Amino acid sequence: MADASLAERVRAGDPRALARAISLVEDGSPAGEEMLSSLFLSTGRAWTIGVTGPPGAGKSTLVDQLVRQLRARHQTAGILAVDPTSPFTGGAILGDRVRMQSHASDAGVFIRSMATRGHLGGLARATADAALVLDAAGRDYVIIETVGVGQDEVDIVRLADVSVVTLVPGTGDDVQALKAGIMEIADVFVVNKADREGADRMVASIEAMLALQTVVEDGWTTPVLKTEATRGVGVTELLATLDRFREVSTPLIEERRAARVRAQLRDHVTGLFLQCLDDAVPFSEIDRIAAEIASRKVDPWSAASQVLRRVCPRRES
């Protein structure tokens, strides 16, 4: 009941309710899931931007500048700053506090750090759920900012409708070493700190790599923009580019959203199945079977097939 009223307050846009709701979904608790399912039918209106890139690329400053422009257009924003790196560094939390202050008096900007709790797969799920909460709260834009360019980050950025990959010249980040996954997810490249030596060379390298890609998305050529986020240079062009993507790429975006829904449905079904599995086959028995596998009395494939038969008695042949 308390959570029903929490969902109400989220829908009304109450920032404190937002913070509590996101904490709830971060925990992955049944109460969080219940709240999400009651919020879900109010979602689907927010526009989600993913911003990724290596540490030091100036992502936070760029996001701040984007938000400033959105606010000037009287649009609201929710920022999810995702840091898949160590709790040792504490970078996200610190940066977050500084940023919180600069927007503290503006109820139109909500900022939240999402940090790893346990497995990274869980972080992508928690970020997706937090984005749903912000969407239900009526935020016009949800910006998902994530450090790094690895597969984990790719999975997180895939949650967005449009993805911006931010790079910076002269940091030793060799463009040639860009992961294939990043080339695929980038709808827009930004070379930030473009006043630095080597910016034009970096733009040219990225464009050369893009030219090598055989698959071209219908109606969209991935642009490579230059920005100087600290001075706000190039940010208007970036926002205009993102607006243009939204206009011309509707079928692509719809297909992405559909693919995301299908993948999430599969994840949810698998999650429920694993709950069934835990109910049907107690841990002690899994331990016993695992011990038999470890001592090579049975192979894991035969054992798995026997275990599945306990949960789904008929289906498995």
Place this chain on the structure above:
Amino acid sequence: MADASLAERVRAGDPRALARAISLVEDGSPAGEEMLSSLFLSTGRAWTIGVTGPPGAGKSTLVDQLVRQLRARHQTAGILAVDPTSPFTGGAILGDRVRMQSHASDAGVFIRSMATRGHLGGLARATADAALVLDAAGRDYVIIETVGVGQDEVDIVRLADVSVVTLVPGTGDDVQALKAGIMEIADVFVVNKADREGADRMVASIEAMLALQTVVEDGWTTPVLKTEATRGVGVTELLATLDRFREVSTPLIEERRAARVRAQLRDHVTGLFLQCLDDAVPFSEIDRIAAEIASRKVDPWSAASQVLRRVCPRRES
């Protein structure tokens, strides 16, 4: 039948059969699974070493030196060089060819590159399966070498009985930025290229971080070794340290192997379940349900619960 004889040839240690068998399991085909389940009961004897670290840390050279020492002890080795990075770079393949040549005449050394095909989770699975093949073939040591220090690599290195994290001084890799996951998986730290400026400082930093860790594994204090792999300096000490770990950490290693078996069992059961799911609920229907979710007619949690009921009719309440 062809695969039954392939399994026979793997068990006999035929290097060409090894190569074919690993290709088969990389594809994740049913034929590969069948072969693995027939090989499985012959596994469990190999000792698996994981070596990870950032690009340029000299992992390949270090592994080559370790292998040289193993060969001097008349022990055989299989090396799995896992590169979760882009096919664009082609680094693993190139490095691999060079290394292949240096061991080309030695049947006691088998080297294989494992590259991303699709999703990274698949790479960890394929690497685990390839390690099983090498184990069944009677290799005394399986060395899993992987680039990077992200979560993906952690998952791959967790396949090993003992894990070596290799770092190098003066590359701008801040020890402070080491991911928590890496601190947890490292049984041995190696500061390679130890003749470089800053090596001792790096050793001291790692030791300071290790001292901060509250959890200490029973009977093992994670050592920080210095090596110069290109000249072979420190490699004898490294191998001696790995031998010592094997001696003193038997309960820990057994627990790791058991945890791995439990996790793999769960993965196999989930994999079989997803096959059931695909059989019971055709793609067209998943598409229809996904469209209903996308148009907010139903929430994903209720939909998932309905889908699960189709596969496991009774269990799900």
